[in-house]
Amino acid sequence: MPELPEVETVCRDLRSLGLVGKCIESVRIFRERIVSAPSCATFSANLTGAVIASITRRGKFIVMALDDGRFLLTHLRMTGSFSPRLKDTPEGLYDRVRLGFHDLDLVYQDPRAFGRMWLVQSLESVLGKLGPEPFDPALTTRVFHTRLHMHHKMLKSLLLDQEFLAGLGNIYSDESLFEAGLHPKRESDSLLPEEADRLLTAIRMVLDSSISQGGTSLGDGVGNFTSNGHAGTNSMQLRVYQRTGQACVRCGQPIERIVLGQRGTHFCPHCQTLTGEPIAGQVRPF
DNA sequence: AGAGCTGTTACCAA
């Protein structure tokens, strides 16, 4: 379920585990469909003996650069997670892939098994179509506005499109639109430069704030996002996501839930107008 | 017990 802030948190956790510089001594695959490419046999054979040179993030992908120039990519999809495991501990119910290091194992767990891994020579084949990183300085307001006008699409759908912008999912799309005061159904090519600026600023603020909270954990069931075994605390900061019927923190009106593009969409019908007209009444600033 | 929901994405049809 991880979006950009959760994946960023996972990368930091993996680095703090001390994996950078360590050799992958063994590879065990318990659910073959997790390995997208190459074949499982080749994946295991070619990954064994490689040393992890760095661990970074691109969109919602975890990028482990290896010392031989190849890359181990992981996408957690809905319920994927990494956990350190003492060596010789038994296989867990949702363990899908297990990497053995000299002093510990790293287990990829995934109850729904939607997540995927790739071992590739170049990033292009998997990451090539991804849109810009939200924090890329080259993504100026002007560029963002231009990109918005390249599509005639509802803002909510466009923000979920990883080829438009890399890293947003359902939570942060809704939160960013609220923060920007824009209706989820607003057409992307109708935004004024000032509105595009507000949206980009909101996206960066919402993501940055969540990263500083260690990401968003919802509930405590299996597959829920955690960091170092602990829940991220950003759920406390959510303004609209999963707050259907509750009072808007800005104007007090009830938050509404609709379905757009098959995804639950939460917004304040009073603060997020379709027309972009100024909001009447007593409200707090965004 | 059963129906409907879920943080993601790929694919197909219209």
Next chain:
DNA sequence: TTTGGTAACAGCTC
């Protein structure tokens, strides 16, 4: 090009 439906899979909530 865009939206909508379905699918992968399993757990959670009501």
